[in-house]
């Protein structure tokens with residue numbers, strides 16, 4: 613782990629009902645970066661976030677958040693971490709403003725000022741009962757709860773799926789702007805790969821509990837290229853994966869030739885090739 617890493621995970625293993633859900637997962641997140649955590653349904657993304665946040669006890673592995681071991685996070689460090697769960701359940705009897713006040717009372721950093729931008733974005737009525745909120749409104753509230761005190765480290769588990777197009781569009785502009793200003797660190801899980809492409813620095817692809825690939829966004833199309841199968845062998849690069857669509861991913865970009873230009877190399881193409 614480097615000092616500039618906001619998160620480090622070393623050899624994380626989690627077993628549930630006798631089945632390994634996470635197998636020896638290791639990675640670190642550099643401070644000030646946005647990383648996407650990708651994987652098919654059941655890959656282990658939520659389990660990984662649960663272990664990182666101390667909601668689940670790992671069977672093996674060491675994890676640190678903002679320089680502290682996850683099992684001994686100080687209250688002040690906890691207050692610097694925001695978490696948007698896949699769904700906000702329970703708490704139905706609270707009004708929106710009541711819940712915001714209640715959750716804030718558990719914080720250990722009274723000096724932090726509330727950033728009004730998230731409540732403005734969410735456009736929720738303060739007196740609305742939580743149980744009367746729609747799925748998308750609950751998602752907005754979860755984002756407000758996680759973001760309003762300007763966290764330095766943010767975990768988001770599928771935060772945008774139920775947002776309407778306008779809210780999603782605005783959120784996808786607000787989040788990266790916030791991260792760059794604050795030098796915050798984000799790990800975001802989502803199935804909407806085209807949305808993530810606009811702002812992620814890096815992608816982690818998890819499948820059946822194993823980290824299949826850890827790739828910088830800028831390496832797609834530079835270090836890694838996608839070629840038609842017949843051109844791949846002659847490319848001089850190392851084959852990473854042969855996709856079911858007949859294309860082959862090569863590590864080692866020798867530059868496009870007019871005769872054999874690279875095929876489009878998006879994270880969606882790579883994800884589909886790896887997890888088929």
Ligand SMILES: Nc1ncnc2c1ncn2[C@@H]1O[C@H](COP(=O)(O)OP(=O)(O)OP(=O)(O)O)[C@@H](O)[C@H]1O
Nearest residue numbers: 628629633651652653654655656657658659660698
């Ligand atoms: N409490 C539990 N007991 C046993 N198995 C569990 C438990 N919770 C989750 N699992 C299993 O762990 C695996 C990973 O689940 P997880 O929720 O982490 O996946 P995910 O990648 O977040 O999926 P999705 O994209 O559908 O949200 C799944 O096969 C799931 O059935």
